[in-house]
Amino acid sequence: MPATVENRKNLSEALNWRNATKHFDPARKIKDEDWAQLRDSMRLAPSSFGLQPWHFIVAQDPALRALLSEASWRQPQVLECSHLVVLTSLKNVDVTFIDRYVASVSTQRGVALDSLAQYRESMVESLIEGPRHLGILEWSRRQAYIAMGFLLLAAAELRIDACPMEGLQPQAFDRILGLEQGPWGTVAIVTLGFRQAGGTDGRALKVRFGDAEVFETR
Amino acid sequence: MPATVENRKNLSEALNWRNATKHFDPARKIKDEDWAQLRDSMRLAPSSFGLQPWHFIVAQDPALRALLSEASWRQPQVLECSHLVVLTSLKNVDVTFIDRYVASVSTQRGVALDSLAQYRESMVESLIEGPRHLGILEWSRRQAYIAMGFLLLAAAELRIDACPMEGLQPQAFDRILGLEQGPWGTVAIVTLGFRQAGGTDGRALKVRFGDAEVFETR
Numbered sequence: 001m002p003a004t005v006e007n008r009k010n011l012s013e014a015l016n017w018r019n020a021t022k023h024f025d026p027a028r029k030i031k032d033e034d035w036a037q038l039r040d041s042m043r044l045a046p047s048s049f050g051l052q053p054w055h056f057i058v059a060q061d062p063a064l065r066a067l068l069s070e071a072s073w074r075q076p077q078v079l080e081c082s083h084l085v086v087l088t089s090l091k092n093v094d095v096t097f098i099d100r101y102v103a104s105v106s107t108q109r110g111v112a113l114d115s116l117a118q119y120r121e122s123m124v125e126s127l128i129e130g131p132r133h134l135g136i137l138e139w140s141r142r143q144a145y146i147a148m149g150f151l152l153l154a155a156a157e158l159r160i161d162a163c164p165m166e167g168l169q170p171q172a173f174d175r176i177l178g179l180e181q182g183p184w185g186t187v188a189i190v191t192l193g194f195r196q197a198g199g200t201d202g203r204a205l206k207v208r209f210g211d212a213e214v215f216e217t218r
Numbered sequence: 219m220p221a222t223v224e225n226r227k228n229l230s231e232a233l234n235w236r237n238a239t240k241h242f243d244p245a246r247k248i249k250d251e252d253w254a255q256l257r258d259s260m261r262l263a264p265s266s267f268g269l270q271p272w273h274f275i276v277a278q279d280p281a282l283r284a285l286l287s288e289a290s291w292r293q294p295q296v297l298e299c300s301h302l303v304v305l306t307s308l309k310n311v312d313v314t315f316i317d318r319y320v321a322s323v324s325t326q327r328g329v330a331l332d333s334l335a336q337y338r339e340s341m342v343e344s345l346i347e348g349p350r351h352l353g354i355l356e357w358s359r360r361q362a363y364i365a366m367g368f369l370l371l372a373a374a375e376l377r378i379d380a381c382p383m384e385g386l387q388p389q390a391f392d393r394i395l396g397l398e399q400g401p402w403g404t405v406a407i408v409t410l411g412f413r414q415a416g417g418t419d420g421r422a423l424k425v426r427f428g429d430a431e432v433f434e435t436r
């Protein structure tokens with residue numbers, strides 16, 4: 001289905017409408033169907049090799065939120081938001097994870113595992129045996145930021161407020177969430193919901209460098 | 219303006235429609251108005267502190283493309299795509315850049331520079347004087363990946379094909395683009411345009427881990 005004039009308009013409006021929400025209305029919750037769509041926006045986001053080296057923890061329990069709040073400078077969003085997503089990424093890419101992904105390709109596409117041997121090998125060579133492995137933690141964190149981008153734009157299109165937050169202690173998050181011995185490590189969080197009405201929150205003019213400052217065509 | 223049923227439908231379709239395009243039709247070019255909207259999707263993307271530690275080089279000259287192709291394993295997208303964006307990020311965050319941003323906030327919002335002193339100081343403390351500075355290059359690369367996410371989802375909504383590509387030699391790109399002595403460093407590229415008709419390219423079923431594998435609610 002081709003893009004329509006309405007789609008273009010909605011994209012433009014969403015881009016200009018969204019901003020980092022500082023105060024959510026705790027009484028307003030994201031509807032289940034919208035939350036399902038937001039989950040899909042992350043799940044269907046692209047990643048290098050399609051590997052999806054990410055895991056998303058949705059922290060809804062008030063007691064858990066209270067602990068996470070202590071580990072994120074008590075920023076009000078953590079307690080007030082409707083949904084809180086902790087984006088975690090693979091601390092290390094190993095053969096086990098690659099094989100899990102290759103098995104999912106085989107199952108979902110209905111192709112023999114053997115036919116994916118070369119694809120598997122290219123991932124092992126690039127991500128485990130090659131020089132990229134030295135920076136593999138940062139590589140996986142960057143992939144999680146693609147999913148973050150998808151989530152934030154998708155939320156804006158649904159007119160759901162959000163705030164991406166890096167201001168937290170990843171190690172404390174890992175400890176609170178019991179991730180220390182496992183494959184995943186905290187990267188950042190995104191809080192979502194609906195901004196408090198009547199506040200001046202986030203309604204300041206969006207500040208961006210101009211097109212000619214940011215883009216250069218050669 | 220609230221989100222409409224059409225908006226939701228378009229988002230869902232876009233998420234499922236997009237995939238990494240291997241072969242573009244060199245004869246089909248992105249229209250100027252769409253390209254302007256895609257530039258805006260990157261320019262208006264969020265970043266930590268709103269700092270926008272990124273610079274986007276659009277490589278359109280065939281001779282330049284030929285050089286970049288050599289530095290990216292001669293993947294066909296680099297020559298065949300309508301638009302090629304090199305995402306670069308700040309190699310180092312310094313006071314000069316923070317001051318440039320603070321000046322833009324002052325100008326665009328019409329507020330005195332003095333009133334932004336505390337905001338400026340919080341950025342200097344976090345990004346230059348604090349422990350985060352040790353990983354500042356990776357921090358700025360992650361920000362660029364948010365913009366990448368916005369670009370890829372926006373393109374899908376306009377039904378413009380794209381391929382995000384990490385398979386390139388960043389140092390060679392920096393040399394070719396003359397970035398070695400400057401503040402920006404190559405992070406990744408995104409090629410955009412329209413896929414070749416009739417090919418099987420990218421029409422394999424999208425493979426993703428299931429919702430219950432990727433999400434965990436607590």
